Amino acid sequence: MKKWQIIFLLMLIVGTVVILRNNSEERKTFHEEEGYIFGTVFHTKYEWKESLQEEIMTELNAVDASLSMFNPNSIISQINRAEDPTVDSLFEEVYLQSRAISEATGGAFDPTVAPLVNAWGFGFKEGTLPDSVTIDSLLQLVGWQKVELRDGHLWKENKDMVLDFSAIAKGYGADRVGKLFAAKGINNYMIEIGGEIVCKGTNPKGEPWKIGINKPNKDNDAADEELQTILALNDCAMATSGNYRNYFVKDGVKYGHTINPKTGRPIQQSILSSTVVAPTCAMADGFATAFMVVGLEEAKSILANHPELKAYFIYADDNGAQQIWSTGGLNEEKP
Numbered sequence: 576m577k578k579w580q581i582i583f584l585l586m587l588i589v590g591t592v593v594i595l596r597n598n599s600e601e602r603k604t605f606h607e608e609e610g611y612i613f614g615t616v617f618h619t620k621y622e623w624k625e626s627l628q629e630e631i632m633t634e635l636n637a638v639d640a641s642l643s644m645f646n647p648n649s650i651i652s653q654i655n656r657a658e659d660p661t662v663d664s665l666f667e668e669v670y671l672q673s674r675a676i677s678e679a680t681g682g683a684f685d686p687t688v689a690p691l692v693n694a695w696g697f698g699f700k701e702g703t704l705p706d707s708v709t710i711d712s713l714l715q716l717v718g719w720q721k722v723e724l725r726d727g728h729l730w731k732e733n734k735d736m737v738l739d740f741s742a743i744a745k746g747y748g749a750d751r752v753g754k755l756f757a758a759k760g761i762n763n764y765m766i767e768i769g770g771e772i773v774c775k776g777t778n779p780k781g782e783p784w785k786i787g788i789n790k791p792n793k794d795n796d797a798a799d800e801e802l803q804t805i806l807a808l809n810d811c812a813m814a815t816s817g818n819y820r821n822y823f824v825k826d827g828v829k830y831g832h833t834i835n836p837k838t839g840r841p842i843q844q845s846i847l848s849s850t851v852v853a854p855t856c857a858m859a860d861g862f863a864t865a866f867m868v869v870g871l872e873e874a875k876s877i878l879a880n881h882p883e884l885k886a887y888f889i890y891a892d893d894n895g896a897q898q899i900w901s902t903g904g905l906n907e908e909k910p
Contacts, residue, residue: 612638650663690736811854
């Protein structure tokens with residue numbers, strides 16, 4: 576074969592590879608999937624060659640089978656019935672992440688608080704408000720130091736202790752789907768489960784993902800939400816916690832659904848809405864809840880020791896007026 580023929584052949588091969596690669600890239604389009612998991616709705620948008628709905632559901636169903644309070648056959652449901660199942664890697668990972676967040680927040684984040692959540696009517700039981708005797712009794716069932724993973728099993732100091740990972744499981748589920756996308760080589764995606772979000776790359780317009788933070792107005796409904804601000808996000812996760820919807824009023828007193836694990840009572844802090852941006856959604860989810868418990872000043876102190884976190888708080892000042900406090904590094908846009 577002559578030299579010019581070899582050069583021509585190589586150019587032909589290179590050209591063919593480029594064309595095939597370009598055609599493969601052109602076949603990638605944004606897919607939108609949604610469904611129901613963990614007692615809430617999830618949405619995903621991702622740029623890929625085909626739908627991944629089945630694989631997405633496989634990931635989420637695995638989390639549900641391990642951690643969902645809504646699934647009577649889940650590992651956590653079995654543990655809460657004082658059975659002794661072998662935990663899986665998902666349960667262990669969330670357990671360890673929860674303990675780390677609890678330690679970082681001085682115990683403000685504590686999934687063993689579930690019996691008190693139920694007693695106040697925010698879990699799976701409803702009834703009259705608990706009295707001091709009931710609260711003191713249930714506090715004996717609360718505390719991370721009273722549970723421990725031992726050889727694949729969860730040891731509980733008291734068989735009546737109940738765990739609830741609802742304040743971190745949705746974020747963890749979003750992280751799991753994000754890992755699925757990363758393994759596929761997907762560079763542009765957004766995953767949202769019950770308001771907890773993981774995003775990477777850009778949206779269909781080629782811009783950072785735009786995620787709104789609602790004003791904590793009790794009169795807002797899902798169809799008419801008013802935005803406080805919009806964050807432009809890329810390669811991070813975001814979660815928001817607030818008491819402005821899930822609450823009740825009795826005898827003129829307002830009771831929010833976030834319970835302080837130390838007092839056994841609904842929190843009385845000034846933060847109305849706690850938004851955290853973090854490397855993982857489980858982390859953002861857990862810290863957002865903890866900051867509701869500790870209040871604004873202690874939240875600032877915790878954030879000073881965790882530069883990997885960013886936060887946006889809407890709080891009520893001494894006169895009841897809504898104010899904003901946020902860390903640096905958040906890319907805000909007007910609604």
